[in-house]
Amino acid sequence: MAPPYRRHVFICTNRRPPDAPRQSCAASGSEAIRDAFKKALAKRGLNQEIRANASGCLEACECGPSVVVYPEAVWYGPVSLDDVETIVEEHLVGGRPVERLRMDFSKIRKPAEKPAESKLPTVR
Protein backbone atom coordinates (compact mmCIF):
# COMPACT_ATOMS: atom_id res chain seq x y z
CA MET A 1 0.00 0.00 0.00
CA ALA A 2 1.34 3.41 -0.90
CA PRO A 3 -0.12 6.80 -1.77
CA PRO A 4 -1.84 8.31 -3.57
CA TYR A 5 -5.06 6.52 -2.64
CA ARG A 6 -8.33 6.35 -4.53
CA ARG A 7 -10.11 7.06 -1.25
CA HIS A 8 -8.67 7.97 2.14
CA VAL A 9 -10.72 7.40 5.27
CA PHE A 10 -9.80 9.12 8.53
CA ILE A 11 -11.23 7.87 11.81
CA CYS A 12 -10.80 10.15 14.81
CA THR A 13 -9.08 8.29 17.66
CA ASN A 14 -8.68 11.23 20.01
CA ARG A 15 -9.13 10.21 23.65
CA ARG A 16 -10.06 12.56 26.47
CA PRO A 17 -10.04 11.64 30.17
CA PRO A 18 -13.28 10.04 31.43
CA ASP A 19 -14.19 13.21 33.39
CA ALA A 20 -13.63 15.63 30.46
CA PRO A 21 -16.60 17.90 29.71
CA ARG A 22 -16.55 17.02 25.99
CA GLN A 23 -16.91 13.45 24.75
CA SER A 24 -14.13 11.97 22.64
CA CYS A 25 -14.17 9.44 19.82
CA ALA A 26 -11.77 6.88 21.31
CA ALA A 27 -13.78 6.88 24.53
CA SER A 28 -16.80 6.06 22.33
CA GLY A 29 -15.13 3.06 20.70
CA SER A 30 -13.49 4.55 17.60
CA GLU A 31 -10.31 2.47 17.82
CA ALA A 32 -12.35 -0.67 17.16
CA ILE A 33 -14.06 1.18 14.29
CA ARG A 34 -10.67 2.02 12.75
CA ASP A 35 -9.65 -1.63 13.05
CA ALA A 36 -12.93 -2.74 11.45
CA PHE A 37 -12.38 -0.40 8.47
CA LYS A 38 -8.86 -1.77 8.00
CA LYS A 39 -10.10 -5.37 8.16
CA ALA A 40 -13.06 -4.75 5.83
CA LEU A 41 -10.76 -3.20 3.21
CA ALA A 42 -8.12 -5.93 3.54
CA LYS A 43 -10.76 -8.64 3.25
CA ARG A 44 -11.80 -7.20 -0.11
CA GLY A 45 -8.20 -6.76 -1.32
CA LEU A 46 -8.82 -3.00 -1.47
CA ASN A 47 -6.20 -1.83 1.00
CA GLN A 48 -3.78 -1.00 -1.83
CA GLU A 49 -6.05 1.72 -3.15
CA ILE A 50 -8.23 2.75 -0.20
CA ARG A 51 -6.58 3.57 3.11
CA ALA A 52 -8.13 3.78 6.58
CA ASN A 53 -6.14 5.97 8.95
CA ALA A 54 -6.40 7.01 12.56
CA SER A 55 -6.43 10.77 13.03
CA GLY A 56 -6.24 13.29 15.83
CA CYS A 57 -9.31 15.25 16.93
CA LEU A 58 -11.46 16.22 13.92
CA GLU A 59 -13.35 18.77 16.07
CA ALA A 60 -16.70 17.12 15.56
CA CYS A 61 -16.75 15.70 19.09
CA GLU A 62 -20.52 15.98 19.65
CA CYS A 63 -21.09 13.83 16.54
CA GLY A 64 -18.44 11.20 17.25
CA PRO A 65 -17.21 8.62 16.61
CA SER A 66 -16.32 10.78 13.58
CA VAL A 67 -15.17 9.61 10.17
CA VAL A 68 -14.34 11.61 7.04
CA VAL A 69 -13.77 10.23 3.55
CA TYR A 70 -11.57 12.15 1.11
CA PRO A 71 -11.26 13.34 -1.59
CA GLU A 72 -15.05 13.68 -1.61
CA ALA A 73 -15.12 15.17 1.92
CA VAL A 74 -18.06 13.13 3.12
CA TRP A 75 -18.43 13.20 6.92
CA TYR A 76 -20.08 10.46 8.97
CA GLY A 77 -20.98 10.42 12.66
CA PRO A 78 -21.83 9.04 15.03
CA VAL A 79 -20.49 5.87 13.38
CA SER A 80 -21.02 2.51 15.08
CA LEU A 81 -19.18 -0.74 14.49
CA ASP A 82 -22.26 -2.01 12.67
CA ASP A 83 -22.05 0.89 10.21
CA VAL A 84 -18.57 0.03 8.96
CA GLU A 85 -19.60 -2.68 6.48
CA THR A 86 -22.35 -0.42 5.12
CA ILE A 87 -19.97 2.51 4.54
CA VAL A 88 -17.36 0.23 2.97
CA GLU A 89 -19.81 -1.56 0.70
CA GLU A 90 -22.07 1.34 -0.36
CA HIS A 91 -19.62 4.24 -0.38
CA LEU A 92 -16.01 3.06 -0.57
CA VAL A 93 -16.76 0.24 -3.00
CA GLY A 94 -20.01 1.39 -4.59
CA GLY A 95 -19.28 5.12 -4.73
CA ARG A 96 -22.59 6.17 -3.16
CA PRO A 97 -22.29 8.03 0.17
CA VAL A 98 -24.57 6.62 2.89
CA GLU A 99 -27.01 9.50 3.32
CA ARG A 100 -28.58 8.28 6.57
CA LEU A 101 -25.18 8.17 8.31
CA ARG A 102 -23.99 11.63 7.27
CA MET A 103 -22.94 13.92 10.08
CA ASP A 104 -25.39 16.62 11.15
CA PHE A 105 -23.02 19.56 11.47
CA SER A 106 -25.65 21.61 13.32
CA LYS A 107 -25.05 19.41 16.39
CA ILE A 108 -21.42 20.43 16.76
CA ARG A 109 -20.65 22.98 19.45
CA LYS A 110 -19.17 26.05 17.83
CA PRO A 111 -16.33 27.90 19.54
CA ALA A 112 -17.57 30.83 21.63
CA GLU A 113 -17.86 34.09 19.73
CA LYS A 114 -15.06 36.49 20.44
CA PRO A 115 -16.39 39.52 22.33
CA ALA A 116 -16.62 42.53 20.05
CA GLU A 117 -13.80 45.01 20.46
CA SER A 118 -14.71 48.04 22.49
CA LYS A 119 -15.62 51.06 20.42
CA LEU A 120 -14.85 53.43 23.29
CA PRO A 121 -12.03 55.84 22.58
CA THR A 122 -8.76 55.02 24.26
CA VAL A 123 -8.01 57.26 27.24
CA ARG A 124 -4.63 58.84 26.74
Add this chain to the structure above:
Amino acid sequence: MAPPYRRHVFICTNRRPPDAPRQSCAASGSEAIRDAFKKALAKRGLNQEIRANASGCLEACECGPSVVVYPEAVWYGPVSLDDVETIVEEHLVGGRPVERLRMDFSKIRKPAEKPAESKLPTVR
Protein backbone atom coordinates in the same frame (compact mmCIF):
# COMPACT_ATOMS: atom_id res chain seq x y z
CA MET B 1 -13.59 25.38 14.34
CA ALA B 2 -15.89 22.71 13.03
CA PRO B 3 -16.19 20.65 9.84
CA PRO B 4 -16.51 20.70 6.95
CA TYR B 5 -13.22 22.44 6.20
CA ARG B 6 -12.15 24.25 3.06
CA ARG B 7 -8.84 22.40 3.27
CA HIS B 8 -7.79 19.60 5.60
CA VAL B 9 -4.10 18.93 6.20
CA PHE B 10 -2.94 15.63 7.69
CA ILE B 11 0.56 15.35 9.13
CA CYS B 12 1.76 11.82 9.88
CA THR B 13 2.88 11.53 13.50
CA ASN B 14 3.52 7.80 13.54
CA ARG B 15 6.51 6.89 15.71
CA ARG B 16 8.54 3.70 15.40
CA PRO B 17 11.20 2.58 17.89
CA PRO B 18 14.70 3.99 17.19
CA ASP B 19 15.95 0.57 16.02
CA ALA B 20 13.05 -0.09 13.60
CA PRO B 21 14.12 -0.94 10.04
CA ARG B 22 11.80 1.69 8.51
CA GLN B 23 12.02 5.36 9.42
CA SER B 24 8.97 7.07 10.91
CA CYS B 25 7.67 10.60 10.65
CA ALA B 26 7.55 11.45 14.37
CA ALA B 27 11.13 10.24 14.75
CA SER B 28 11.96 12.71 11.95
CA GLY B 29 10.35 15.66 13.74
CA SER B 30 6.79 15.63 12.40
CA GLU B 31 5.15 16.56 15.72
CA ALA B 32 6.84 19.96 15.59
CA ILE B 33 5.71 20.26 11.96
CA ARG B 34 2.11 19.58 12.97
CA ASP B 35 2.39 22.25 15.69
CA ALA B 36 3.87 24.69 13.18
CA PHE B 37 0.96 24.15 10.76
CA LYS B 38 -1.54 24.75 13.56
CA LYS B 39 0.23 27.94 14.65
CA ALA B 40 0.63 29.26 11.10
CA LEU B 41 -3.11 28.80 10.45
CA ALA B 42 -4.16 30.31 13.79
CA LYS B 43 -1.86 33.30 13.24
CA ARG B 44 -3.72 34.04 10.00
CA GLY B 45 -7.16 33.48 11.55
CA LEU B 46 -7.67 30.59 9.13
CA ASN B 47 -8.13 27.77 11.63
CA GLN B 48 -11.91 27.97 11.32
CA GLU B 49 -11.81 26.88 7.69
CA ILE B 50 -8.52 25.04 7.30
CA ARG B 51 -7.62 22.30 9.76
CA ALA B 52 -4.26 20.70 10.49
CA ASN B 53 -4.54 17.22 11.99
CA ALA B 54 -2.17 14.59 13.22
CA SER B 55 -2.66 11.23 11.54
CA GLY B 56 -1.48 7.66 11.88
CA CYS B 57 1.00 6.17 9.42
CA LEU B 58 0.27 7.36 5.88
CA GLU B 59 2.48 4.56 4.46
CA ALA B 60 4.87 6.95 2.77
CA CYS B 61 7.59 6.34 5.36
CA GLU B 62 10.57 6.66 2.99
CA CYS B 63 9.37 10.16 2.01
CA GLY B 64 8.55 11.40 5.51
CA PRO B 65 7.82 13.59 7.30
CA SER B 66 4.70 13.13 5.19
CA VAL B 67 1.84 15.59 4.70
CA VAL B 68 -1.30 15.33 2.57
CA VAL B 69 -3.74 18.13 1.78
CA TYR B 70 -7.36 17.28 0.98
CA PRO B 71 -9.67 17.60 -0.88
CA GLU B 72 -7.08 18.16 -3.60
CA ALA B 73 -4.99 15.14 -2.53
CA VAL B 74 -1.64 16.89 -2.81
CA TRP B 75 1.15 14.98 -1.05
CA TYR B 76 4.31 16.58 0.34
CA GLY B 77 7.44 14.94 1.72
CA PRO B 78 9.93 15.07 3.14
CA VAL B 79 8.59 18.25 4.75
CA SER B 80 10.86 20.29 7.01
CA LEU B 81 9.89 22.88 9.60
CA ASP B 82 11.12 25.56 7.19
CA ASP B 83 8.66 24.35 4.52
CA VAL B 84 5.56 24.93 6.64
CA GLU B 85 5.22 28.68 6.00
CA THR B 86 5.75 28.10 2.26
CA ILE B 87 3.03 25.43 2.08
CA VAL B 88 0.64 27.55 4.13
CA GLU B 89 1.23 30.72 2.17
CA GLU B 90 1.46 29.35 -1.38
CA HIS B 91 -0.93 26.40 -1.22
CA LEU B 92 -3.35 26.68 1.70
CA VAL B 93 -3.82 30.43 1.33
CA GLY B 94 -2.84 30.99 -2.30
CA GLY B 95 -4.29 27.82 -3.77
CA ARG B 96 -1.12 26.87 -5.69
CA PRO B 97 0.50 23.57 -4.65
CA VAL B 98 4.25 23.87 -4.00
CA GLU B 99 5.61 21.80 -6.88
CA ARG B 100 9.19 21.50 -5.56
CA LEU B 101 7.97 19.95 -2.29
CA ARG B 102 5.66 17.35 -3.80
CA MET B 103 6.30 13.77 -2.75
CA ASP B 104 8.15 11.53 -5.20
CA PHE B 105 6.03 8.39 -4.92
CA SER B 106 8.68 6.33 -6.73
CA LYS B 107 10.81 6.46 -3.57
CA ILE B 108 8.27 4.62 -1.45
CA ARG B 109 8.97 0.96 -0.77
CA LYS B 110 6.17 -1.12 -2.21
CA PRO B 111 4.94 -4.18 -0.32
CA ALA B 112 6.61 -7.37 -1.52
CA GLU B 113 4.79 -9.15 -4.33
CA LYS B 114 2.86 -12.16 -3.20
CA PRO B 115 4.46 -15.32 -4.62
CA ALA B 116 2.41 -16.72 -7.48
CA GLU B 117 0.29 -19.68 -6.58
CA SER B 118 1.72 -23.00 -7.66
CA LYS B 119 0.24 -24.32 -10.88
CA LEU B 120 1.24 -27.88 -10.04
CA PRO B 121 -1.66 -30.26 -9.59
CA THR B 122 -2.49 -31.14 -6.04
CA VAL B 123 -1.29 -34.59 -5.02
CA ARG B 124 -4.22 -36.53 -3.68
